[in-house]
Amino acid sequence: MFSKRAQLIAHQVPTDAKGAVLVLPGGSMKSKGRYFSIVELGLRPLLALLAEQEGLAVYLLRYRVRGWNGDDADSLADTRWALDEIVRLHGRVPVALVGNSLGGRAAYHAAGHPSVVSVTGIAPALPSSDPVTQLADRQCLILHGDKDHSEASAAMSLAYARRARAITTLARFEIPGAGHFLLRGSRECYMATTEFVTATLARTPLPPLIAQAQSGDLCSPLPLDV
Structure with missing residues:
Protein backbone atom coordinates (compact mmCIF):
# COMPACT_ATOMS: atom_id res chain seq x y z
CA MET A 1 0.00 0.00 0.00
CA PHE A 2 1.44 3.37 -1.01
CA SER A 3 1.61 6.32 1.37
CA LYS A 4 -1.11 8.92 0.82
CA ARG A 5 0.84 11.81 2.28
CA ALA A 6 1.87 14.85 0.28
CA GLN A 7 5.59 15.64 0.18
CA LEU A 8 7.35 18.97 -0.13
CA ILE A 9 10.61 18.31 -1.99
CA ALA A 10 13.30 20.96 -1.45
CA HIS A 11 15.49 21.88 -4.44
CA GLY A 26 0.68 17.66 -13.60
CA GLY A 27 -1.62 14.75 -12.88
CA SER A 28 -4.95 13.24 -13.89
CA MET A 29 -8.43 14.71 -13.79
CA LYS A 30 -9.66 11.65 -11.93
CA SER A 31 -7.54 9.08 -10.11
CA LYS A 32 -6.99 8.03 -6.51
CA GLY A 33 -3.95 6.08 -7.66
CA ARG A 34 -0.37 6.56 -6.58
CA TYR A 35 1.47 9.74 -7.61
CA PHE A 36 3.91 9.02 -10.44
CA SER A 37 7.18 10.99 -10.21
CA ILE A 38 7.58 10.67 -14.00
CA VAL A 39 5.49 13.86 -14.26
CA GLU A 40 8.45 15.74 -12.75
CA LEU A 41 10.90 14.87 -15.54
CA GLY A 42 9.98 17.70 -17.88
CA LEU A 43 10.14 20.20 -15.01
CA ARG A 44 13.73 19.43 -14.04
CA PRO A 45 15.25 22.17 -16.26
CA LEU A 46 12.83 24.69 -14.74
CA LEU A 47 13.68 23.61 -11.20
CA ALA A 48 17.39 23.93 -12.03
CA LEU A 49 16.89 27.47 -13.37
CA LEU A 50 14.90 28.52 -10.32
CA ALA A 51 17.49 27.02 -7.98
CA GLU A 52 20.15 29.27 -9.54
CA GLN A 53 18.32 32.36 -8.26
CA GLU A 54 19.89 33.78 -5.13
CA GLY A 55 17.84 33.91 -1.96
CA LEU A 56 14.89 31.83 -3.16
CA ALA A 57 13.62 28.66 -1.54
CA VAL A 58 12.51 26.29 -4.31
CA TYR A 59 10.12 23.42 -3.65
CA LEU A 60 8.28 20.82 -5.70
CA LEU A 61 5.07 19.27 -4.41
CA ARG A 62 4.38 15.53 -4.69
CA TYR A 63 0.66 14.96 -4.25
CA ARG A 64 -0.95 12.25 -2.13
CA VAL A 65 -2.73 10.88 -5.20
CA ARG A 66 -2.38 11.74 -8.86
CA GLY A 67 -5.91 13.01 -9.56
CA TRP A 68 -7.93 16.18 -9.00
CA ASN A 69 -11.03 14.07 -8.37
CA GLY A 70 -13.98 16.40 -8.78
CA ASP A 71 -15.24 18.05 -5.62
CA ASP A 72 -12.47 16.40 -3.59
CA ALA A 73 -9.95 18.66 -5.41
CA ASP A 74 -7.11 16.57 -3.98
CA SER A 75 -4.37 18.48 -5.85
CA LEU A 76 -5.70 21.77 -4.48
CA ALA A 77 -5.89 20.45 -0.92
CA ASP A 78 -2.25 19.35 -1.15
CA THR A 79 -1.23 22.72 -2.59
CA ARG A 80 -2.85 24.57 0.30
CA TRP A 81 -1.10 22.23 2.74
CA ALA A 82 2.23 22.96 1.03
CA LEU A 83 1.68 26.73 1.21
CA ASP A 84 0.99 26.49 4.94
CA GLU A 85 4.10 24.35 5.31
CA ILE A 86 6.20 27.01 3.58
CA VAL A 87 4.85 29.58 6.04
CA ARG A 88 5.83 27.26 8.89
CA LEU A 89 9.34 26.85 7.48
CA HIS A 90 10.05 30.40 6.31
CA GLY A 91 7.51 32.73 7.86
CA ARG A 92 5.50 35.16 5.75
CA VAL A 93 7.86 35.34 2.78
CA PRO A 94 6.24 36.02 -0.61
CA VAL A 95 5.46 32.88 -2.60
CA ALA A 96 5.24 32.34 -6.36
CA LEU A 97 3.16 29.40 -7.57
CA VAL A 98 4.22 27.68 -10.79
CA GLY A 99 1.93 24.91 -12.04
CA ASN A 100 2.12 22.64 -15.06
CA SER A 101 -1.04 21.16 -16.61
CA LEU A 102 -3.25 19.99 -13.70
CA GLY A 103 -0.76 21.71 -11.38
CA GLY A 104 -1.62 24.93 -13.18
CA ARG A 105 -5.23 24.47 -12.15
CA ALA A 106 -4.17 23.95 -8.53
CA ALA A 107 -1.93 27.01 -8.70
CA TYR A 108 -4.67 29.29 -10.00
CA HIS A 109 -7.21 27.95 -7.50
CA ALA A 110 -4.77 28.46 -4.59
CA ALA A 111 -3.82 32.01 -5.57
CA GLY A 112 -5.91 33.48 -2.77
CA HIS A 113 -3.55 32.19 -0.07
CA PRO A 114 -2.17 35.25 1.78
CA SER A 115 1.46 34.39 0.97
CA VAL A 116 0.96 34.18 -2.80
CA VAL A 117 2.05 37.16 -4.91
CA SER A 118 2.17 35.58 -8.38
CA VAL A 119 0.90 32.59 -10.33
CA THR A 120 2.29 30.99 -13.47
CA GLY A 121 0.46 28.34 -15.44
CA ILE A 122 2.45 26.29 -17.96
CA ALA A 123 -0.03 24.54 -20.27
CA PRO A 124 -2.54 24.84 -17.40
CA ALA A 125 -5.83 22.97 -17.22
CA LEU A 126 -8.33 25.78 -16.61
CA PRO A 127 -11.97 24.73 -17.13
CA SER A 128 -14.60 27.39 -17.75
CA SER A 129 -16.19 26.61 -14.37
CA ASP A 130 -13.06 27.60 -12.42
CA PRO A 131 -13.22 30.85 -10.41
CA VAL A 132 -11.08 33.95 -10.98
CA THR A 133 -11.95 36.21 -8.02
CA GLN A 134 -9.06 34.77 -5.95
CA LEU A 135 -6.61 36.32 -8.44
CA ALA A 136 -7.19 39.90 -7.24
CA ASP A 137 -3.88 41.67 -6.48
CA ARG A 138 -1.85 38.73 -7.84
CA GLN A 139 0.32 38.95 -10.94
CA CYS A 140 -0.47 36.18 -13.40
CA LEU A 141 1.25 34.54 -16.34
CA ILE A 142 0.04 31.80 -18.68
CA LEU A 143 2.24 30.04 -21.25
CA HIS A 144 0.55 27.60 -23.60
CA GLY A 145 1.50 25.78 -26.79
CA ASP A 146 -0.71 26.93 -29.67
CA LYS A 147 -1.03 23.31 -30.84
CA ASP A 148 -2.26 22.03 -27.48
CA HIS A 149 -5.65 20.41 -28.11
CA SER A 150 -5.56 18.17 -25.02
CA GLU A 151 -7.98 18.27 -22.09
CA ALA A 152 -5.84 21.19 -20.92
CA SER A 153 -6.13 23.02 -24.22
CA ALA A 154 -4.83 26.43 -25.26
CA ALA A 155 -8.40 27.46 -26.10
CA MET A 156 -9.44 26.73 -22.51
CA SER A 157 -6.68 28.82 -20.95
CA LEU A 158 -7.44 31.66 -23.39
CA ALA A 159 -11.08 31.75 -22.28
CA TYR A 160 -9.97 31.70 -18.64
CA ALA A 161 -7.46 34.50 -19.25
CA ARG A 162 -10.16 36.70 -20.75
CA ARG A 163 -12.26 36.33 -17.60
CA ALA A 164 -9.26 36.81 -15.30
CA ARG A 165 -8.26 40.06 -17.02
CA ALA A 166 -11.33 41.67 -15.45
CA ILE A 167 -9.90 40.88 -11.99
CA THR A 168 -6.14 41.28 -12.20
CA THR A 169 -3.04 41.86 -14.31
CA LEU A 170 -2.36 38.92 -16.58
CA ALA A 171 0.02 38.17 -19.43
CA ARG A 172 -0.50 35.19 -21.71
CA PHE A 173 1.81 33.83 -24.40
CA GLU A 174 1.36 31.09 -26.94
CA ILE A 175 4.38 28.98 -27.84
CA PRO A 176 4.42 28.55 -31.63
CA GLY A 177 4.21 24.96 -32.79
CA ALA A 178 4.16 23.48 -29.27
CA GLY A 179 1.74 20.85 -27.99
CA HIS A 180 0.88 20.00 -24.41
CA PHE A 181 4.26 18.51 -23.51
CA LEU A 182 6.28 21.45 -24.82
CA LEU A 183 8.65 19.41 -26.95
CA ARG A 184 9.25 22.74 -28.66
CA GLY A 185 9.92 25.99 -26.82
CA SER A 186 10.35 24.63 -23.30
CA ARG A 187 13.65 26.46 -22.77
CA GLU A 188 12.16 29.86 -23.63
CA CYS A 189 9.06 29.03 -21.58
CA TYR A 190 11.12 28.17 -18.51
CA MET A 191 13.33 31.24 -18.91
CA ALA A 192 10.28 33.52 -19.11
CA THR A 193 8.80 31.79 -16.06
CA THR A 194 12.00 32.26 -14.05
CA GLU A 195 12.25 35.95 -14.98
CA PHE A 196 8.59 36.51 -14.02
CA VAL A 197 8.95 34.65 -10.73
CA THR A 198 12.11 36.46 -9.64
CA ALA A 199 10.68 39.88 -10.51
CA THR A 200 7.36 39.32 -8.74
CA LEU A 201 9.01 37.94 -5.60
CA ALA A 202 11.53 40.77 -5.44
CA ARG A 203 8.84 43.31 -6.41
CA THR A 204 11.05 44.66 -9.18
CA PRO A 205 9.90 45.68 -12.68
CA LEU A 206 8.89 42.82 -14.94
CA PRO A 207 10.88 42.05 -18.09
CA PRO A 208 9.62 44.38 -20.87
CA LEU A 209 8.20 41.52 -22.94
CA ILE A 210 5.97 40.36 -20.07
CA ALA A 211 5.08 43.89 -18.93
CA GLN A 212 3.90 44.77 -22.45
CA ALA A 213 1.89 41.55 -22.70
CA GLN A 214 -0.07 42.45 -19.55
CA SER A 215 -2.06 44.96 -21.57
CA GLY A 216 -1.60 43.33 -24.96
CA ASP A 217 -2.88 40.41 -27.00
CA LEU A 218 -3.67 37.29 -24.97
CA CYS A 219 -2.39 35.21 -27.90
CA SER A 220 1.00 36.91 -28.14
CA PRO A 221 3.62 34.46 -29.50
CA LEU A 222 6.55 33.76 -27.18
CA PRO A 223 9.72 34.48 -29.16
CA LEU A 224 11.76 31.31 -29.74
CA ASP A 225 15.49 31.15 -30.29
CA VAL A 226 15.43 28.82 -33.29
Missing part, protein backbone atom coordinates in the same frame (compact mmCIF):
# COMPACT_ATOMS: atom_id res chain seq x y z
CA GLN A 12 17.07 24.89 -2.78
CA VAL A 13 16.67 26.19 0.76
CA PRO A 14 18.75 29.28 1.62
CA THR A 15 19.43 30.01 5.26
CA ASP A 16 17.50 33.28 5.05
CA ALA A 17 15.07 32.92 2.14
CA LYS A 18 13.65 36.17 0.77
CA GLY A 19 10.92 34.35 -1.11
CA ALA A 20 9.78 30.89 -2.12
CA VAL A 21 8.67 29.14 -5.30
CA LEU A 22 6.28 26.20 -5.19
CA VAL A 23 6.30 24.11 -8.37
CA LEU A 24 3.22 21.97 -8.97
CA PRO A 25 3.47 19.10 -11.50
